[in-house]
Amino acid sequence: EVVRALAAEDSTRALPVDAVSFQDEESRFVGCLGSRSLIGALTPEMEHAAVDSDGVALIDALREARLADVPRLRLSRERYAGFIEAHIEQGPHLEDAGLRIGVVTGIVGLRSIRFVFRGQQNHAGTTMMARRRDASTALYELANHINIAFPKVAAERSVWTMGRVRVEPNATSIVPGYAELDLQFRDQSETPLDAFEAIVARLVSEMNARGGVTIEALPTRAPIAPTRMDAALQTHIEAAAERHSPGSWQRMPSGAFHDAGIVSASIPSAMLFIPSLGGISHDFAEDSREEDIVLGCQVLADAAASILLDANAGSARDCATTR
Amino acid sequence: EVVRALAAEDSTRALPVDAVSFQDEESRFVGCLGSRSLIGALTPEMEHAAVDSDGVALIDALREARLADVPRLRLSRERYAGFIEAHIEQGPHLEDAGLRIGVVTGIVGLRSIRFVFRGQQNHAGTTMMARRRDASTALYELANHINIAFPKVAAERSVWTMGRVRVEPNATSIVPGYAELDLQFRDQSETPLDAFEAIVARLVSEMNARGGVTIEALPTRAPIAPTRMDAALQTHIEAAAERHSPGSWQRMPSGAFHDAGIVSASIPSAMLFIPSLGGISHDFAEDSREEDIVLGCQVLADAAASILLDANAGSARDCATTR
Numbered sequence: 322e323v324v325r326a327l328a329a330e331d332s333t334r335a336l337p338v339d340a341v342s343f344q345d346e347e348s349r350f351v352g353c354l355g356s357r358s359l360i361g362a363l364t365p366e367m368e369h370a371a372v373d374s375d376g377v378a379l380i381d382a383l384r385e386a387r388l389a390d391v392p393r394l395r396l397s398r399e400r401y402a403g404f405i406e407a408h409i410e411q412g413p414h415l416e417d418a419g420l421r422i423g424v425v426t427g428i429v430g431l432r433s434i435r436f437v438f439r440g441q442q443n444h445a446g447t448t449m450m451a452r453r454r455d456a457s458t459a460l461y462e463l464a465n466h467i468n469i470a471f472p473k474v475a476a477e478r479s480v481w482t483m484g485r486v487r488v489e490p491n492a493t494s495i496v497p498g499y500a501e502l503d504l505q506f507r508d509q510s511e512t513p514l515d516a517f518e519a520i521v522a523r524l525v526s527e528m529n530a531r532g533g534v535t536i537e538a539l540p541t542r543a544p545i546a547p548t549r550m551d552a553a554l555q556t557h558i559e560a561a562a563e564r565h566s567p568g569s570w571q572r573m574p575s576g577a578f579h580d581a582g583i584v585s586a587s588i589p590s591a592m593l594f595i596p597s598l599g600g601i602s603h604d605f606a607e608d609s610r611e612e613d614i615v616l617g618c619q620v621l622a623d624a625a626a627s628i629l630l631d632a633n634a635g636s637a638r639d640c641a642t643t644r
Numbered sequence: 645e646v647v648r649a650l651a652a653e654d655s656t657r658a659l660p661v662d663a664v665s666f667q668d669e670e671s672r673f674v675g676c677l678g679s680r681s682l683i684g685a686l687t688p689e690m691e692h693a694a695v696d697s698d699g700v701a702l703i704d705a706l707r708e709a710r711l712a713d714v715p716r717l718r719l720s721r722e723r724y725a726g727f728i729e730a731h732i733e734q735g736p737h738l739e740d741a742g743l744r745i746g747v748v749t750g751i752v753g754l755r756s757i758r759f760v761f762r763g764q765q766n767h768a769g770t771t772m773m774a775r776r777r778d779a780s781t782a783l784y785e786l787a788n789h790i791n792i793a794f795p796k797v798a799a800e801r802s803v804w805t806m807g808r809v810r811v812e813p814n815a816t817s818i819v820p821g822y823a824e825l826d827l828q829f830r831d832q833s834e835t836p837l838d839a840f841e842a843i844v845a846r847l848v849s850e851m852n853a854r855g856g857v858t859i860e861a862l863p864t865r866a867p868i869a870p871t872r873m874d875a876a877l878q879t880h881i882e883a884a885a886e887r888h889s890p891g892s893w894q895r896m897p898s899g900a901f902h903d904a905g906i907v908s909a910s911i912p913s914a915m916l917f918i919p920s921l922g923g924i925s926h927d928f929a930e931d932s933r934e935e936d937i938v939l940g941c942q943v944l945a946d947a948a949a950s951i952l953l954d955a956n957a958g959s960a961r962d963c964a965t966t967r
Contacts, residue, residue: 413772449735462791464781464784465788491809497807603767
């Protein structure tokens with residue numbers, strides 16, 4: 322829509338813009354599959370190892386979609402002045418502050434750990450408490466201690482989540498012998514992430530020293546480092562936001578991961594947010610107001626135009642935008 | 645085997661014994677289905693409501709097994725001097741004490757509660773900690789607090805277990821909006837069971853008062869009251885144990901539930917245990933030594949004979965034994 326509007330307007334018709342829609346940011350196979358592929362960060366090893374949760378291999382899915390032998394697009398850095406991604410905030414900050422546009426300063430880093438608890442499965446009536454090696458008891462204790470200890474070293478916007486649990490055999494009348502717990506934590510800076518990791522290491526080693534249940538802490542994915550959005554591109558978006566929605570925008574970090582975090586490794590990248598209704602995300606209730614979507618498109622179009630006019634003062638380069 | 649041995653021996657051939665093997669003690673449909681049916685405690689309502697975990701209804705299973713129209717056996721109380729059940733201990737007490745026979749004094753009572761946690765599902769990156777209504781965080785806190793508080797009011801052999809957890813949508817990157825936790829607790833006396841229930845009520849009401857996640861505590865099954873085994877029958881088993889294994893037996897409660905707990909509501913009932921290897925139960929590793937099985941059969945046969953000889957001093961009555 323933004324590209325169509327730019328092409329329809331006499332003053333912006335000459336500006337070269339590419340629109341891109343990336344595949345599989347949410348990681349059916351590999352997180353940010355499309356942007357990784359575009360900048361050449363999707364290695365053949367990753368491509369061959371990737372399998373979805375139903376056991377379908379990425380290479381088989383590519384073959385079925387008749388994409389296996391299609392040559393891969395590769396971003397040519399010299400063609401682009403930058404990349405702008407527009408997105409719903411997926412959080413409550415804009416709505417809470419009564420603002421309508423967020424100019425993203427950076428994207429948080431993310432680390433995640435899977436805890437594996439090994440005890441002894443047994444009868445819930447005859448196995449006395451002192452003798453139990455109950456994997457779920459250890460899980461509840463570690464999780465609750467993490468929730469007590471993390472706030473003491475957290476930064477203002479640090480978040481952590483333990484949203485996936487597996488207990489075996491997961492029966493009311495059986496002392497569990499095996500359990501898993503996933504912990505994920507994010508911040509804009511490495512400092513609290515390092516502090517969280519140190520707390521986890523201490524808690525696990527204290528609990529392992531007591532004996533009974535043994536706990537292993539395994540990384541579940543490669544850590545994602547915090548990334549900064551390009552300062553010059555941010556200035557263009559801010560100017561456009563101020564023009565269309567004076568006083569109703571703010572700079573803010575992104576707590577969610579986005580393709581711009583990948584693309585920023587290759588060309589200058591930036592992002593803008595519009596508000597989420599109720600801050601709800603990853604739920605069917607996720608939504609935005611129509612007028613905020615329209616405003617976001619205006620700011621995006623305007624920022625893209627001013628970036629390209631600036632760049633054309635030097636040489637003619639494209640500006641890529643998404644959504 | 646015991647009944648065959650009694651029938652083969654001149655001195656016991658005349659003693660009338662029934663052997664019974666009960667269906668579904670472990671509750672595919674209803675716990676202790678067979679013994680409940682035999683004593684008339686399986687109501688038509690229970691029979692119609694019962695469904696297994698795959699959604700198969702008991703009445704359909706009965707129809708498929710061609711048992712739907714077969715008249716139900718009903719225990720006639722006046723025919724029996726009593727009921728003796730022989731069982732593996734399913735616990736470590738006999739092995740730990742170096743003993744070979746346990747004479748069961750009573751069967752523990754059992755209560756169970758399902759906690760339902762309702763919060764708000766959300767994005768694990770953008771939803772700040774202060775704003776979260778994380779169902780799993782509340783679950784870990786309640787479970788860990790139960791594990792800290794219960795030992796303060798527990799009796800020597802009280803046990804409690806939280807072996808079943810459900811977290812939705814159970815994904816690493818999503819703040820869970822819904823969770824379930826099952827708590828089960830057992831003791832020989834109602835006193836610690838009442839104390840556990842009071843602790844649970846206090847913890848739940850404290851957490852609900854804080855707001856955020858709401859917790860409901862629902863009973864998952866009808867409570868089972870502690871039951872006593874018949875004293876006269878116990879004396880016969882003790883005498884038989886002392887005869888075959890002098891000094892190597894003890895009185896003990898059963899921490900697991902058994903059909904004898906049901907049958908004791910109708911006729912005098914008793915139980916004997918043989919040791920479990922390593923105290924392991926509800927696991928494929930559950931086992932007993934061959935010589936303990938043989939000894940258990942000798943004690944069972946001998947006890948049945950002496951009970952019947954005693955009863956015959958009055959009138960001729962059968963003695964039912966299982967396994």
